[in-house]
Amino acid sequence: MTHPSATQRLENKWDVNLAAPMSESEKLLYRSNLLGSDKRITNYGGGNTSAKVIETDPLTGEPAEVLWVKGSGGDVGSIKMDGFATLYMDKLNALRGVYRGAEYEDEMVAFLPHCTFNLNPRAASIDTPLHAYVPAKHVDHMHPDAIIAIAAAKDSKKLTQEIFGDRIGWLPWKRPGYELGLWLSDFCEKNPDAKGVVLESHGLFTWADDAQDCYELTLEIIQTAMDWFAEQTAGKHAFGGAIHHSLTYAARRATAARLMPVLRGMVSDQQHMVGHFEDSDAVLEFVNAKDMTRLASMGTSCPDHFLRTKICPLVVDFDPANPDVEATLAGLSDAVAAYRQGYQVYYERCKRADSPPMRDPNAVVYLVSGVGMITFAKDKATARISGEFYVNAINVMRGADAVSEYQGLPEQEAFDIEYWLLEEAKLQRMPAPKALAGRVALVTGGAGGIGSATAERYLREGACVMLADIDDAALAQTAAKLSARYSTDVVRTINMDVTDEAAVIACYTETAAEFGGIDILVSNAGIASSAPVEDTTLALWNKNMAILSTGYFLVSREAFKVFKVQDMGGSVVFVASKNGLAASPNASAYCTAKASEIHLARCLALEGAEMGVRVNVVNPDAVLQGSKIWEGEWLDQRAGTYGTDKSGLEAMYRDRSMLKRSVLPQDIAEAAYFLASDLSSKSTGNIINVDAGNVQAFTR
Structure with missing residues (x-):
């Protein structure tokens, strides 16, 4: 985790000069982003903020009080103005008259759109009534670990009073919704001097009539709790003290890399999952x-924690004092099966007549003594965020158990949140996953024109990508471009020489530790050489064979090892060349090595078929744009072979093709996408020529 140290004080980041010209709604955005910038204040997507603002009614032209409140599914740290729902306060107050009682509170969500101001399409969250019915102009609802540690303690009401006195009240556990909004309204009416409230097993509400005052109050209350815990826990051993020692950093990652592909295969029966490994000090x-x-x-306490991390984690049987990874791997199947069975029993025990069908019964969080925490989810960001939430839960357990007795949500309450019909409706509204969602691709030669274009095509369809190359500067530049477009979660890089066996093995270890395994290998690393056979040195011949034949063998062999332990199929795409099928003058070493690639692919297609691994080939020709192999000597040599200059070479290749078209990196990427996707799920051992037409390269 990258959270600031718990001993570092919260920083008041409010800039009076910056905020002075802002409107009240702009100050709300400013406050929200400041609060969300520190994970000790609230976790990703957790909590919400609001402001009651006087706006001009677009119909009457008269002033109207409007509630601006974080919309459903947003994150206060990254929210923009369009992330807030806006609702007429008079209409929200009118909802009290149609409320039929706690048994019917969920139906109140359907009334919220009727309160919308200015046709705002942003959906209001379930917490909207809690903000609306607090009489203060500005309201913060945060999920700080220090407060939830109080809220999750057995005697949380007593602790709240001890720490805050009458400034901060306390309300017992109640699932978020309209009824809790009325409870909070009643509390405010009876305690007009209170500045906030701790919600049992949930979080913190604070309020004020000024945006800056509200922000500073929120920080003050959280800091007070942090200081109190620091004083109470000084010198104490957390969680009963250590009984295991951590492995070294390298050993932790290596162990995780062994476990994650096996676990990934087991938990991806309903959809491809992506893994995340965390070995922070807290974990x-x-x-x-x-x-x-x-x-x-005991599971987690806060609803946000629970929804992200499930009823409880799976504790993997591993002894770091005697690190027998093979024994742990042998026991994983039974452990995962036992967890699924336990989840099935939990579902059957707690389900109600209208409960949605049981969802994926696999664990999200896996705890390994001496190693760390592994999480799996449908995409990398969700896997990472789930891990962050469980670190929040760890912090809560540390605090609550140190000063009292930690308690998770009661099982039935936990179930009712997990299978809440409103939550199910939200899940049903989510867009369909992209074609490569949950897939992990390794692209060798990933910093070149074809490699980077292929990586981008995969990222566009929802995949995670490990870019491997020997050019660190080009790798960094490519990764920066792709990360800016698709997020840092889904792009990783590694320096790898495909001819170095140890480097190739290390690449797969790193890919497994970062993403959990691999589904797609694009073997694309390459060189090009041109020389008459009598001028072809042994060194030049061997270099072509090492990179274009041996290198393709090494990366494929290691991919097959991962495919086998995952047992969920896979796809290998070789980027070969038209020259693997059609001879070319003054390029015997290159053409022969490319032909070797193609035949290796055929052999691998035979071996991979029984475990659902498809192996196919893309044959480009004359892809000059963005290609590093067309730089320098090779370009000079090919131009000399065909009696033209550098500027005329691309035109020459275009004009000699049957279709008279230039071949671009994106054209190769499209073929590589097709061969890796389910669109070609019944194709293996095939070759797609992307060369604008060359009769000598016809496969038949």
């Missing part, structure tokens, strides 16, 4: 502790 302290198993079995 290691927890997984090495005496009380880890007891606390983990």
Whole structure:
């Protein structure tokens, strides 16, 4: 985790000069982003903020009080103005007259659109009534670990009073919704001097009539809780003290890389999952502790934590003092099956007549003593965020158990949140996953024209990509461009020489530790050489064979090892060349090595078929744009072979093709996407020529 140290004080980042010219709604945005910038204040997507603002009614031209409140599914740290729902306060107050009681509170969500101001399409969240019915102009609802540690303690009401006195009240657990909004309204009416309230097993509400005052109050209350915990826990051993020691950093990652592909195969039966590995100090302290198993079995407390991390984690049987990874791997199948069975029993025990069907019964969080935490989700960002939420839960358990007794949500309450019909409706509204969602691709030669174009095509369809290349500067530049477009979650890089066996193995270890495994290999690393056979040195011949034949063998062999342990199929795409099928003058070493690639692909297609691994080839020709192999000597040599200059070479290649068209990196990427996707799920051992037409390269 990258959270600031718990001993570092919260920083008041409010800039009076910057905020002075802002409107009230702009100050709300400013406050929200400041609060969301520190994960000790609230987790990703957690909490919400609001402001009651006087706006001009577009119909009457008269002033109207409007509630601006974070919309459903947003994140306060990254929210923009269009992320807020806007609702007429008079209409929200009118909802009290149609409320039929707690048994019917969910139906109130359908009334919220009737309160919309100015046709704002942003959906209001379930917490809207909690903000609306607090009489203050500005309201913050945050999920700070220090406050939830109080809220999740067995005697949380007593602790709240001890720490805050009458400034901050306390309300017992109640699922978020309209009824809780009325509870909060009643509390404010009876306690007009209170500045906020702790919600049991949930979080913190604070309020003020000024945006800056509200922000500073929120910080003050959280800092007070943090200081109190620091004083109460000084010198104490968390979680009963350590009973295990952590492996070294390298050993932790290597162990995770062994476990993750196996786990990934087991949990991807309904959809491809992506993994995330976390071995921060907070995680290691927890997984090495005496009380880890007891606390983990109790589940999380805050609803946001629970929805992201499931009823409880799976504790993997691993002894770091005797690190027998093979024994752990042998026991994983039974452990995963036992977790699924336990989840099935939990579902059957708690389901109601109208509960949605049981969802994926696999664990989200996997705890490994001495190693760290592994999480799996449908995409990398969700897997990472789930891990962050469980670190929040660890922090909560540390605090609550140190000063009282930690308690998770009661099982039935936890189930009712997980299978809440409103939550199910939200899930049903989510867009369909992209074609490569949950897939992980390794692209060798990933910093070149074809490699980077292929990576971008995969990223556009929802895949995660590991870019491998020997050019660090080009790798960094390519990764920066792709990360800016598709997020840092889904792009990783590694320096890898495909002819170096140890480097290739290390690349797969790193890919497994970063993403959980691999689904797609694009073997694209290459060179090009041109020389008459009598001028072809042994060194030049061997270099072509090492990179274009041996290199393709090494990366494929290691991919097959991962495919086998995952047991979920896979796809290998070789980027070969037209010259693998059609001879070319003054390029015997290059053409022969490319022919070797193609035949290797045929052999691998035979071996991979029984485990659902498809192996296919794309044969480009004359892709000059963005290609590093067309730089320098090779370009001079080919221009000399065909009696033209550099500027005329692309035109020459275009004009000699049957279709008279230039071949671009994006054209190769499109073929590589087709061969990796389910569109070609019944194709293996095939060759697609992307050469604008060359009769000598026809496969038949």
